[in-house]
Amino acid sequence: MSENTEAPVIPVIGGTGALGSGLARRWAAGGARVIIGSRDAGRAAEVAAKVAGEAGGTVEGMSNADAAQAADIVFLTIPFRNQSEYLTNLKGVLTPGQILVDCSVPLAATISGKATRTIGIWQGSAAQQAQEMVPEGVTVVSALHTVSAPGLSDLGHELDEDVPVCGDRKADKARVAGLISRIDGLRPVNAGALEMSRIVEQLTALMISVNIRYKTHAGLKFTNLPEGETF
Numbered sequence: 001m002s003e004n005t006e007a008p009v010i011p012v013i014g015g016t017g018a019l020g021s022g023l024a025r026r027w028a029a030g031g032a033r034v035i036i037g038s039r040d041a042g043r044a045a046e047v048a049a050k051v052a053g054e055a056g057g058t059v060e061g062m063s064n065a066d067a068a069q070a071a072d073i074v075f076l077t078i079p080f081r082n083q084s085e086y087l088t089n090l091k092g093v094l095t096p097g098q099i100l101v102d103c104s105v106p107l108a109a110t111i112s113g114k115a116t117r118t119i120g121i122w123q124g125s126a127a128q129q130a131q132e133m134v135p136e137g138v139t140v141v142s143a144l145h146t147v148s149a150p151g152l153s154d155l156g157h158e159l160d161e162d163v164p165v166c167g168d169r170k171a172d173k174a175r176v177a178g179l180i181s182r183i184d185g186l187r188p189v190n191a192g193a194l195e196m197s198r199i200v201e202q203l204t205a206l207m208i209s210v211n212i213r214y215k216t217h218a219g220l221k222f223t224n225l226p227e228g229e230t231f
């Protein structure tokens with residue numbers, strides 16, 4: 001596992017999807033080496049080639065299991081209804097010291113309900129459920145819930161928004177923030193402990209409701225934060 005601050009390796013499990021491939025485009029365009037994970041390594045390679053063709057940079061496709069072992073910080077961008085299945089599959093793959101960045105939103109749409117509603121989770125949030133399921137020594141950080149996939153995917157669209165990052169260890173959040181801030185126009189904001197993710201995950205439903213009404217891809221913005229390092 002390696003992380004080079006000049007050109008970090010960024011694996012995205014479920015990276016063939018809307019959010020994952022959008023993030024991959026932005027990271028690749030910014031010079032990171034991106035690894036797209038999929039249940040099907042062939043599909044991952046196809047999407048990686050497409051993303052590299054559009055964004056430039058180095059993008060590889062791999063199975064989710066291989067992608068999960070490619071760097072210390074691994075992004076998980078899959079539908080909430082499949083989170084438990086993915087984390088069960090990753091149990092023998094993730095190793096202590098790794099950080100799993102969970103982007104899952106428990107939208108009711110995931111079980112045929114409305115996209116402007118969320119479902120209750122016993123643990124409090126999708127991220128806390130993920131923390132219960134990862135192997136001992138793996139830390140879950142939650143982020144990127146309010147960023148729109150279409151906005152990320154359109155490289156001509158100028159981003160200018162904040163990204164709440166939740167987690168129980170400041171140092172881990174700061175490392176994840178470093179990767180998020182490689183995307184021009186995204187400002188990571190320290191939103192507190194992992195349990196705050198229960199509120200941030202709800203914000204996605206709010207953003208969807210606003211986006212439906214204004215037919216746009218609105219972003220979130222906090223005012224009056226100090227300039228510079230927020231972690």
Ligand SMILES: NC(=O)c1ccc[n+]([C@@H]2O[C@H](COP(=O)([O-])OP(=O)(O)OC[C@H]3O[C@@H](n4cnc5c(N)ncnc54)[C@H](OP(=O)(O)O)[C@@H]3O)[C@@H](O)[C@H]2O)c1
Nearest residue numbers: 014016017018019038039077078079080104105145148149
């Ligand atoms: N879309 C957004 O704008 C957005 C924004 C913020 C947060 N989120 C959250 O980010 C997560 C990913 O969203 P998304 O829109 O990117 O999802 P998605 O495109 O529907 O799915 C992402 C990937 O998950 C895998 N997947 C899809 N359905 C599956 C199934 N039934 N069983 C197993 N694997 C399946 C697929 O990868 P393979 O088939 O290649 O394995 C797919 O490419 C969600 O929790 C969502 O709420 C989304």
